[in-house]
Amino acid sequence: MSNFWVNLYKFPRFLTSVFIGFFLTTFQPIFKLxxxxxxxxxxxxxxxxxxxxxxxxxxxxxxxx
Structure with a gap:
């Protein structure tokens, strides 16, 4: 059960990194243009x-x- 809480604690950092990665990969070609x-x-x-x-x-x- 403690493994569940550790994973739940890590989820906001994971979600933040996913959003940052999405925006960086989306807007990188636009910045090059x-x-x-x-x-x-x-x-x-x-x-x-x-x-x-x-x-x-x-x-x-x-x-x-």
């Missing part, structure tokens, strides 16, 4: 467009328009 100035402009335009698109979709779906 952002070293070029042309890619920064393109990435910014795409990001702003996606955020505004999602905002408009959610606004229409909730009936706040």
């Amino acid at each position: 952002l070293k070029n100035k042309n890619n920064i402009v393109l990435f910014t335009i795409i990001t702003i467009s996606l955020i505004s698109l999602f905002y408009k979709i959610i606004k229409i779906m909730t009936g706040l328009s």
Whole structure:
């Protein structure tokens, strides 16, 4: 039974390392792309467009328009 509590105690550290690893492996290619100035402009335009698109979709779906 003590083995269970030891594993339960280690779970938050495991979960934290999984999340950090996920974000690092996800965003590492994006950071490599952002070293070029042309890619920064393109990435910014795409990001702003996606955020505004999602905002408009959610606004229409909730009936706040």
